Amino acid sequence: MPGGRPRAFDPDAALDRALEVFWRQGYEGTSLADLTAAMGVNRPSLYAAFGNKEELFAKALDRYVGGPGAFAAEALTAPTVREVIERLVEGAVELTTGADTPHGCLNVNSVHACGPGSATAREAAIACRMAGETALRRRFEEAPDLPPGHDPGVLARLVHTVTDGIAVQAASGRTREELREVAALALRTLLPA
Amino acid sequence: MPGGRPRAFDPDAALDRALEVFWRQGYEGTSLADLTAAMGVNRPSLYAAFGNKEELFAKALDRYVGGPGAFAAEALTAPTVREVIERLVEGAVELTTGADTPHGCLNVNSVHACGPGSATAREAAIACRMAGETALRRRFEEAPDLPPGHDPGVLARLVHTVTDGIAVQAASGRTREELREVAALALRTLLPA
DNA sequence: CTAGTTGTGTATCGATCGGTATGAAACTAG
């Protein structure tokens, strides 16, 4: 059972290009023609390597979470609750206002792909978001330094809400500096003293 | 110069139906077929009455701001800064988690219509958002009770960021009760004492 | 070399996209 003709493209590099297009144009706003052009891959090769548009998006989303969005999981390893929140909020600003990346968050973006043919992609994004928020809640539940009177679930949800808002602001044109001010104020109010 | 055949539909009611579809499915996720079906209007009649898809969306967005989203402008008339923020944040929860309306915010939704053919709709939504945030900043600038040490622009941006985040959370399935808890905590931290 | 396997390139599939041409229907003015 021999191997046939070798691939003319690097699947990982092609997936990175696909991620960039989805990130910039959204799931619904991205066509197969956009993808093949950006990836430098012909249509049949794309389908053979990645399945269909939905599956390619799911793979790109995985790559996003493990790459540009990895700061979110890493933030949970910070020693204090304060530092966890700091790294999440400030990381959200940096992620969504990068000079060389599209503005906004692929995940937040994809939640709003709510057309009839986008249910699968949208649900993948929502599942991914839920997992992140659950992990944050768990982190707070086991934190000895959680401010008294705070419910871990509600606090996790509020932090997530703020990072979501930052992503929306970035997608609507706010600059990195403007959002750094917002993040700083949010941290001052969330974590007084 | 007489009047010809009378309209077989009510333009305002039809616009409300269009608004509901755009709200639920997003600009990119809504097709002309979806619109004509929901509005009960044939395609040529739709174009004659509302222009094209972009113009129909702009009219629906206006109706949204003046209807379901009117609480935002009305909140600015509250006597105190605290009350302004309260009404904005709590109003965002109610707006985006209505039992008889789509979950999420049409305006936040439309910011993420970033495909090649959606630039006009997206820019309309962004302009609308900017106007709202500017009005909020003005309200804070002229407030005698603004907490000292707060920049009106940054505070307005943070409040807007929180309401944006609430919209994202609602769009991704959070319930009204869950978001009411988030809103309450946000208000407690934003406005201590 | 030949047989078998896999990827590439072109050309195309039916469905749907946003947008219209066309003519009949329903009204008013005279």
Place this chain on the structure above:
DNA sequence: CTAGTTTCATACCGATCGATACACAACTAG
């Protein structure tokens, strides 16, 4: 009644959508 005006309804436009059929190219095993 007729003439003029506006809307309605069908049927259709070219373009694009996501997804494939098919033949050829490039490789390995024997």
